[in-house]
Amino acid sequence: MTAFAPDSLVLNRKLPLWYQVSQSLRASILGRRPDAPLRLPTEGSLAEHYGVSVLTMRQALKELEAEGLISRHRRRGTFIEPTARPGAPVRLLGSVDAIVAQQSGETATVLDHGRAPVPAELAEHFPGADEVMRYRRLRCDGSSGEPTNWAENVVLPGLADRIDLDDLTRWPMTKVLRDVVGVTISRITDTVEARLADPETARLLGVPLLSPILHYTGVTYDDEGRVVDVARIHYRGDRFSFTVTLDA
Structure with a gap:
């Protein structure tokens, strides 16, 4: 089975990077195929994919974990929750x-x-x-x-x-x-x-x-x-x- 592949993202420098990355990854998770693997790539691989720092990627993953879309396990990795399906609340950024x-x-x-x-x-x-x-x-x-x-x-x-x-x-x-x-x-x-x-x-x-x-x-x-x-x-x-x- 091929690894989970998040969508690409063109970053807007007017918005926090962690927010944009979390929303892009969130859309990829909720829009994934039924047979897609549940294990996410490593923080470093995701950071490289999105062109952001590992710290920014970590903050984005923390947001998704708070939503209940993913779970993170030390030494095992990060996994999509099987119950994560479309219909979770969309978060919009404002001031x-x-x-x-x-x-x-x-x-x-x-x-x-x-x-x-x-x-x-x-x-x-x-x-x-x-x-x-x-x-x-x-x-x-x-x-x-x-x-x-x-x-x-x-x-x-x-x-x-x-x-x-x-x-x-x-x-x-x-x-x-x-x-x-x-x-x-x-x-x-x-x-x-x-x-x-x-x-x-x-x-x-x-x-x-x-x-x-x-x-x-x-x-x-x-x-x-x-x-x-x-x-x-x-x-x-x-x-x-x-x-x-x-x-x-």
């Missing part, structure tokens, strides 16, 4: 400023806030923590006052002590953490999916039960790789769309 700009321009009301047990579905993001600080806000259109989305932010308690509720009525949590609290944000992982409005979402947004909702989850990391905030935002499906622009 923190773009996210802040997207979430700005609306008026927000703080519905409630306080300490709460770590939600079971978010436990992996807050290892060792028993409690988190939770904020819930309703955002409305600045001109019409019509509800557009409601957001829940789950934040580390140590950071919450420096958050002013007045700031949360004016700015997104991302901006508050970065510009007011002083957190150095390294990256934000976004997931967008279609859902149906549950009773609480329908009540807050003023839409019929089971209406289409655009559900956004944003996981914010600081420069030490620690998760400092998980945002879950419910957008009205009739007011928002998800658009991506890619430079060729």
Whole structure:
């Protein structure tokens, strides 16, 4: 059986090399033939193939391992997970400023806030923590006052002590953490999916039960790789769309 052969890639110097390499290799993995071997070439061979350093290649592989597409074994090599199939989330690269700009321009009301047990579905993001600080806000259109989305932010308690509720009525949590609290944000992982409005979402947004909702989850990391905030935002499906622009 021939070795797994990743696609070639023309690198764009405007984007991080590790990101471009990880996305190219990801596409090769998900688009592979059913009989393709599961073992990947060595880090050195892949780095030579893509024309990048071994350190860059290692970072790209680490990203794919975090997605569950590959597993790495000391002395044995790197292997594609047999369960890796098309349908895994596509990751798009942007800037923190773009996210802040997207979430700005609306008026927000703080519905409630306080300490709460770590939600079971978010436990992996807050290892060792028993409690988190939770904020819930309703955002409305600045001109019409019509509800557009409601957001829940789950934040580390140590950071919450420096958050002013007045700031949360004016700015997104991302901006508050970065510009007011002083957190150095390294990256934000976004997931967008279609859902149906549950009773609480329908009540807050003023839409019929089971209406289409655009559900956004944003996981914010600081420069030490620690998760400092998980945002879950419910957008009205009739007011928002998800658009991506890619430079060729």
